Amino acid sequence: MSEKVLMKGNEAIAEAAVAAGCRHYFGYPITPQTEIPEYMSKRMPQIGGVFLQAESEISAINMVYGAAGAGARVMTSSSSPGISLKQEGISYIAGAELPCLIVNIMRGGPGLGGIQPAQGDYFQATKGGGHGDYRNIVLAPNSVQEMVDYTILGFDLAEKYRNPVMLLGDGVLGQMMEPVEIKEISSTPTEKPWAATGMRGRGKPNIINSLFLKANELEDHNIRLQKKYALIQENEMRWEEICTEDAELIVVAYGITARIAQSAIDKARGEGKKVGLLRPISLWPFPEPPFARLAKTAKAFLTVELSAGQMIEDVRLATRDAKPVHFYGRTGGMIMTPIEIYQEISKILESKEGK
16 A cells, blocks of 8 residues: 555554554454454455454453564554553563554543543553553554554564554544555564574574563563663654744643644744644653753743643653643543643743743
């Protein structure tokens, strides 16, 4: 698929995974991401792949563990409560250093919540929702084309670092339709000498494991993991800046919220207000450098989220509280309008802190 076609976000993710060489999908239906397994159930048999609707989210993530351990390019997808059920398995996969792509099309919570879009899974995704000292690489697209691009990138990063990658979307992005271009990947599959594929002339079998009963061995394993995470932080921070050069107020938003915020910023700029947008694309590793730089010139920051304010902690850490960090959010599946954000921008710029 080389020309642009109109696709729904969830279906674009699935087709991008196919283009990236994914041939194993394990999942379970849950709104608002069900179009991903539905699409994969039709697509995988066409290309000789494996689709399996597991009996539960817990089963699905452990099937991912098994396929990844055997060296397969594998993915799963779910929505907020389903991702919660997968957390133990995700911790196991991170501990065993296995590559996979995990898609979370977020909905409102906590608990069953609702089926409307939200961004309340930021803590879960970026701080590690399971047990132990581990990290997932987390990518946050803000368009259907970016859902394609970061799905493909996600598989590559997962294999580069032998680590789970989470694509963090939301119900709006999953359901909206936009023109996208999906290019077939012609690269040679990555060699995986660590995979559990039988002896095949090796002196000893590969063992996929995250259990270390000796304390010193487990500590050594954790130290090595932390070194890997430091390398990821050094090389894989991603962000976008718009109109930040002279901005007195920096609006911080990711995903669909960044697009809504951009409309508010355009209106404010049209009235001469010096406002810019800083959009984190990698939520982990969080892109700290631009925050530290802009904290020297901007007068304030405004974090905008479809949550009660989860990313604001990382913004404060990245700016070292050098400047005030304000927050505006909606929860429960309610989506803010550009006018709401514009009004918040105006209020801050008119206050003492924004002057």
